[in-house]
Amino acid sequence: MTIATSYVEFGTREARGVSPAYERLSLAVSRDDELLDLIGTLPPARQQPNLLFGVVRLLGGPVEDPAAFREYAVANWPVIAAELRTRATQTNEAGRCALLLPVLVSLPQPLALLEVGASAGLCLYPDRYAYRYGDHLLGSGEPVLDCAVTGLTPPTRRPEVVWRAGLDLNPLDVTDPADVAWLDATIWPEHAHRRTRLRAAAEVAAAEPPLLVRGDLVDDLPALAAQAPPEATLVVFHTSVLYQVPAPGRAAFAELVGGLPGHWIANEAPEVLPYHGLPEPPSDAFYNVLALDGRPLAWTRGHGQSMAWFG
Template identity: 40%
Template sequence: MRVLFRFFAATQCRGRSAVYEALSESVAGDDALLGLLLDTPGDQRRPSLLFAAVNLLLAAHPGDELSAYYAIHGGRRTPDERLVPAFAAFCADHRDELLRLLRERSTQTNEIRRCVALRLALDHVRRRLPGPFALVEVGASAGLNLLFDHYGYRLNGRQDPGAGAPVISCEVRGDPNGFALGTAPRITRRLGIDRNPVDLSDPDARAWLEAFIWPEQVGELATLRAATDLALASAELSVVPGEATTDTARLIGQLPGSEPVVVFTASLLSYLAAEARSAFVAQLQEAAAHRPVAWAFAEGPGLLATVGLHTPALNGPLSRRNSLYAVGVSLRGPGLRDDQLLALADPYLRWLAPARTKADDFAWLPSDG
């Protein structure tokens, strides 16, 4: 676990959250805090889960010293010598509540900025398959990404004319001249699949979803709440319980119509063991025997390299760049198979670097993005 927290600090927190970077390093060297996690099931020992549990409880204790470091709770203090002791004290004071959350809750994030990856993938799919499309997200959480075409998009500060709210911002790196997202296609049906779907009508469920917003991310919290309000007012989407590795093909098969199905995943593979990743891809192939299926993904290159995608770039150094995500599409269906990497991106789609050629291995992109 020490290695896991240090990796989290270096690859996920650096440049994104000074608070979580400092806390991740401190947890890695603190036997008492690591001992808290050792009292939980093995698959629950995730940095994101610990920090979300603390964040949830902190929202109910706004006067605690630790809240001064969380801008989302009104704090203005930057990391200093008191941050780690305040975090350790809070964990000690609320140990029983934290243990309950760590044992019973699961990771639930809904980073709607990843809709930029979905938009890019849909542009590619539309050039190969006629629309409209049915849209399925596996690992959908609350299903907010299913409403991608209701959001506004701001790329490099340039916003879509007439864009709606909330607005998703993303930096385009490399050669952004002329890069633009195409018009969103018509979506006939929107279905989310998740092991533990988030019921947005439940205030406790919404609070748990918000607990995964990081301390400095005031804007992201506002965006999440705006997207939540939009989803609550929408009758278009449905999120149902299901396992990615056993239920995906069956649930796709229950969709009426014969239009192509776009299946979107973002960070799903990181939660699946090697055998489970292969089982999920087999589910896609099973579904594609009956109607065209396009797997649109934003996933770690090293994990994608283990599931048999026909992209030569994943056989080289790109497969070792797991601090970044590959955005792409795998088209499957009767007589159809085409895999394409479209971009390399920050895991949270704060920035995206479009591929320069069909065989781009992104060696031109600096190692730090």
């Protein structure tokens, strides 16, 4: 896939109907040879639209108007490129817990949660957040995670979590304002509700910080998994992480996690992990596949806003 095509795909499938600003911006970049050439000087893993746009937002640049974005990006490219080379798309969207919850409560309790690609670990607190599935409210306090569900009766309880840990190449600290600023920058421009949710989830995590380990998802996973209490059900999970891992690494990870005791929850794009016989998605929008132990269960939207259960 060319860089231009990847920006068209992002604009028309991921941003359309979700972020008009990023849809406009992605399509404008896809037609701009000078910007495409600049992006092409970066390593492939640093060329992603949401990474570029997040870095420009972090630096205080404009992302609402394509012309203003272009002027800023060209004039400040050395600074932007330097940030891009050190950053990763660590969108730590607590809303994805609403997708995980139906699976988590179906497993033998209590749970030991281990998130791969944990960022700041905000998805390690599914037992602390409140949820709203349509008219069904579960739990109290903030944040409240809204999720539209079809094909499934919403959960009536939250999981019991006795241990939580995360593995990341560059773990973030919710008590560090600079790290929270980067998490904020990765949120799409119009999504004020997600910024509010980020702050509320960060307060939950800061009150009882998780164990976050800097490491590789293959090399360092067994040692961290071994720290989980034996009386709890180990659950290794990840959401929108493996697309950043080259195919051989994905295969090695899948083989490794499949051999660990406990369970494996994946929430990734359909081309990232091999699933056979997937039903048609609900629309032509961008969907992930939620799976338990390699068995696909539902189509899910990227920020946890909806899920269509078929498992």
